[in-house]
Amino acid sequence: DGGITQSPKYLFRKEGQNVTLSCEQNLNHDAMYWYRQDPGQGLRLIYYSQIVNDFQKGDIAEGYSVSREKKESFPLTVTSAQKNPTAFYLCASSEHRLPNQPQHFGDGTRLSIL
Amino acid sequence: AQSVTQPDIHITVSEGASLELRCNYSYGATPYLFWYVQSPGQGLQLLLKYFSGDTLVQGIKGFEAEFKRSQSSFNLRKPSVHWSDAAEYFCAVEDAGGTSYGKLTFGQGTILTVHP
Numbered sequence: 001d002g003g004i005t006q007s008p009k010y011l012f013r014k015e016g017q018n019v020t021l022s023c024e025q026n027l028n029h030d031a032m033y034w035y036r037q038d039p040g041q042g043l044r045l046i047y048y049s050q051i052v053n054d055f056q057k058g059d060i061a062e063g064y065s066v067s068r069e070k071k072e073s074f075p076l077t078v079t080s081a082q083k084n085p086t087a088f089y090l091c092a093s094s095e096h097r098l099p100n101q102p103q104h105f106g107d108g109t110r111l112s113i114l
Numbered sequence: 115a116q117s118v119t120q121p122d123i124h125i126t127v128s129e130g131a132s133l134e135l136r137c138n139y140s141y142g143a144t145p146y147l148f149w150y151v152q153s154p155g156q157g158l159q160l161l162l163k164y165f166s167g168d169t170l171v172q173g174i175k176g177f178e179a180e181f182k183r184s185q186s187s188f189n190l191r192k193p194s195v196h197w198s199d200a201a202e203y204f205c206a207v208e209d210a211g212g213t214s215y216g217k218l219t220f221g222q223g224t225i226l227t228v229h230p
């Protein structure tokens with residue numbers, strides 16, 4: 001079955017540590033997205049990529065970094081500069097070359113501070 | 115910049131009752147609109163989408179939504195709610211500027227509780 005796989009499901013970060021969240025898709029989608037979800041705030045866009053080797057900052061990119069070396073993979077690194085990283089992180093993908101194409105979501109990674 | 119407002123943070127209905135979740139958007143051009151549903155600890159699932167044409171769109175699980183340009187609204191409805199509909203619902207508008215699409219702005223979400 002085609003879909004998006006996020007790993008791990010739960011992740012713990014120590015102070016001063018960088019952690020990387022994995023996102024893999026086999027839908028052959030060009031575009032991939034990372035969102036942060038906090039209670040009562042909906043989903044906020046961190047980074048997105050519409051093509052391999054290219055990505056753009058979203059609304060809350062500070063303290064995060066990404067790479068897009070392969071079409072199917074879009075890992076997110078939460079750096080030590082992100083002072084409040086505890087949240088639920090969602091990865092999504094879509095076919096962006098036409099409008100009104102839905103985003104497909106993974107099941108998320110919950111990140112907590114030790 | 116576009117924005118989406120879901121005025122109701124939490125709605126409680128009885129099983130079998132009708133449901134309407136409100137969504138208001140701000141966007142200069144014709145909007146591309148979506149409703150998603152999220153069960154606890156999981157990702158989002160698409161319920162339905164609006165692009166153009168008929169302003170009443172049908173989705174999965176018996177949901178429908180009506181686009182009203184004059185009110186800048188895209189409210190989600192279901193005639194009879196089932197206990198399994200308890201979840202969080204998100205309205206979203208797509209940024210269709212330029213030649214690339216796909217970037218979404220989400221509302222804050224509405225949590226639906228269903229009483230037996």
